[in-house]
Amino acid sequence: MHLDTQQLPTLQDYLRRLGWLDNQEIISSVETPGKENLNYTIRVTTPFRSLIIKQSREYFEANPALAAPANRAVIEGRFYQEIQPIPMLASAMPLLMGVDRENNILVLEDLGNVRDYTFLYEPDQFLSEADTLTLTNYLSELHYHFTTQVPDPIFANPDMRLLNHEKIFSFPFLQANSVDLDTVQPGLAELALPYKRDMALKKVVRQLGQVYLADSFPAQSGQSYQAASTKTLLHGDFHPGSWLQTQQGHIKLIDPGFCFYGPAEFDLGVLIAHLMIAQQPSTTLDTVLTSYLKPAGFDETLRQRFTGVEIMRRLIGAAQLPLSLSIDQKRSLLDESRQMLQ
Ligand SMILES: Nc1ncnc2c1ncn2[C@@H]1O[C@H](COP(=O)(O)OP(=O)(O)O)[C@@H](O)[C@H]1O
Ligand SMILES: [Mg+2]
Structure with a gap:
């Protein structure tokens, strides 16, 4: 699964299959928050919610010539899992909604279109x-x-x-x-x-x-x-x-x-x-x-x-x-x- 904002039906099927969207839930918009960086990060909006979805690939988005460890989103997901038992740490970060290890995808609570x-x-x-x-x-x-x-x-x-x-x-x-x-x-x-x-x-x-x-x-x-x-x-x-x-x-x-x-x-x-x-x-x-x-x-x-x-x-x-x-x-x-x- 290669996340792609241009392939909405595939993206929607994928998110439904993993249970991050309900079966009938339709994506109303997709955008890339922030600027292109290390990972492929998108915001998916439906009538019911919005999610931040982050995929790591074997290169950096901002510089595809630069090889990078493909599983870094999974490692990042492990960090989110690890800190969950500590309320102060968990509440200082977006909620972790899920990790797809096979596809190096991380799903997070959307904090909104906010500034860093x-x-x-x-x-x-x-x-x-x-x-x-x-x-x-x-x-x-x-x-x-x-x-x-x-x-x-x-x-x-x-x-x-x-x-x-x-x-x-x-x-x-x-x-x-x-x-x-x-x-x-x-x-x-x-x-x-x-x-x-x-x-x-x-x-x-x-x-x-x-x-x-x-x-x-x-x-x-x-x-x-x-x-x-x-x-x-x-x-x-x-x-x-x-x-x-x-x-x-x-x-x-x-x-x-x-x-x-x-x-x-x-x-x-x-x-x-x-x-x-x-x-x-x-x-x-x-x-x-x-x-x-x-x-x-x-x-x-x-x-x-x-x-x-x-x-x-x-x-x-x-x-x-x-x-x-x-x-x-x-x-x-x-x-x-x-x-x-x-
Ligand atoms: N949970 C979130 N809620 C809202 N915006 C987010 C969230 N996570 C990431 N973003 C946006 O996406 C941008 C890239 O995310 P980031 O995790 O820094 O990716 P990278 O690993 O590519 O640096 C952030 O600067 C921010 O604008
Ligand atoms: Mg960053």
Whole structure:
């Protein structure tokens, strides 16, 4: 079954067959919410309901030339299943309606045609205290409830981790890569160059990348990276593009396709990085850092390093954000992130 908005009868039959629509229920419209991204995500509307249906394929939608693990929607579905027993976590995400493992399809409650939180990157947009606390409590609960020595092997999620590893820890630091930073913003290439030439920095980033990858391929390669002290279930992609603002004005979290058992410092580091890139006041960062319930062994230096590398890769790598920062603002963020990567 290949989801296709152009093939409505096939789609309708499929959804009825799996029981996501009633037998007589007719699709009134189909649309693609958000922009084309990793997966094929559609909204199906009938007179009775609307559903979000997400299919993962063996490539990324936005870049079909890039091979990707086809079962990532199933892994994402497992994350939704795993967090169901924890009311705070379940209520902070859309309801899981079903998973079709055979076709790598995930069906979720539709939160409506709502905006994500990338508006925070615009000037003078601020995360409310309530939202800040929801995000922080979400990570506290997730990291508290799913600490284990023996995780479900599906959460090793090695292929997605390898892809993210390349995007975060490798590609942005290559002197000759395919991104012309001056097309992002004139002067950015020159600003980035010293970091790409900084051997000490690159060594720290390489080691950090190994912490990120630790235990991803235990059986296959026999490689054993130094695992972080605390391993817990991570969301794995905790930035404003994965946060939606419901019609009631609440924040909900989506898109845990990069989830894995790893260092809690990674999720927290990424969150802080995006708050910094979005120029949020230090009081917001303080709220996160003081209200987050640190798991035993939580390493603040490691958290800062993950923050540093996330800032750098978003500014000088390929996964650019819709920012309106000046070159001077980027320079000071890069300076700050370099300090975090000592
Ligand atoms: N449950 C949902 N309710 C409403 N809109 C959603 C929901 N899930 C996803 N979307 C919309 O679809 C877009 C892509 O979803 P996402 O899970 O981020 O896919 P991808 O894995 O391709 O990044 C989101 O940015 C959002 O606009
Ligand atoms: Mg997404």
